Amino acid sequence: MQHARMRVQSTGPVAGAGRLLRFEPVVHLVTGDVTCAAVQSTRRYEELAAFGASGLVSNVDSPANWLSDMIEDVALRARVTDMDVRPIHLEAPVSAMMHPDTPIACEAAAARSRLLPQEICIEVTDASLSQSRKDVTRSIENLRRKGFRIGVIATHSWNTPLDTGLRLMLDTVRVDSRKLFRDEDLMNRVEAAVACGISVIAEGARYRDGHELASIGVELAMRPSADA
Numbered sequence: 029m030q031h032a033r034m035r036v037q038s039t040g041p042v043a044g045a046g047r048l049l050r051f052e053p054v055v056h057l058v059t060g061d062v063t064c065a066a067v068q069s070t071r072r073y074e075e076l077a078a079f080g081a082s083g084l085v086s087n088v089d090s091p092a093n094w095l096s097d098m099i100e101d102v103a104l105r106a107r108v109t110d111m112d113v114r115p116i117h118l119e120a121p122v123s124a125m126m127h128p129d130t131p132i133a134c135e136a137a138a139a140r141s142r143l144l145p146q147e148i149c150i151e152v153t154d155a156s157l158s159q160s161r162k163d164v165t166r167s168i169e170n171l172r173r174k175g176f177r178i179g180v181i182a183t184h185s186w187n188t189p190l191d192t193g194l195r196l197m198l199d200t201v202r203v204d205s206r207k208l209f210r211d212e213d214l215m216n217r218v219e220a221a222v223a224c225g226i227s228v229i230a231e232g233a234r235y236r237d238g239h240e241l242a243s244i245g246v247e248l249a250m251r252p253s254a255d256a
Contacts, residue, residue: 057238145175
């Protein structure tokens with residue numbers, strides 16, 4: 029993982045095609061170094077069918093194309109805002125992770141954007157991975173073959189088993205640090221992830237808890253709060 033030895037603030041929202049994008053830095057809790065960035069966006073894929081005035085189903089972009097367009101959009105915003113920290117974490121809708129065209133569409137988008145696939149970490153929520161394991165895992169395998177990094181967002185739940193095949197494909201897991209020290213099962217899962225070489229990113233962390241979290245292998249945080 030590339031480390032940028034600088035402190036940055038969240039980039040301001042940048043408008044485009046009816047949505048806003050913001051880059052949130054992920055920092056090392058002890059050193060303060062920026063390690064990567066996560067995309068926050070108002071843009072969401074419409075999972076349900078859309079109906080026009082005539083009552084007919086309107087044309088909806090495929091989830092594979094939606095995610096590939098987001099990669100291009102994110103690459104453009106990164107250039108516009110001079111955001112050079114990598115990798116950039118981008119959440120994928122479950123429908124995209126279940127679409128057979130997603131890996132090749134994302135690879136083509138990265139090429140058009142002049143990005144290396146390794147500069148993008150595609151994140152999937154724990155709920156979608158645990159409920160649609162076979163299809164999502166197939167996409168993860170294919171995306172990894174293309175060179176993309178893969179992360180799991182487990183801030184609301186963590187039911188995904190870290191079996192041998194899956195843990196070798198995951199780069200990061202995002203958790204809610206406020207639940208960590210009062211949830212033994214979550215603590216055990218975090219320790220298992222760290223032992224597998226997976227980077228754990230804490231949300232809701234405080235800088236003053238950095239050394240305590242680091243003692244269990246959790247060194248990274250998104251939007252950590254300043255010490256009181």
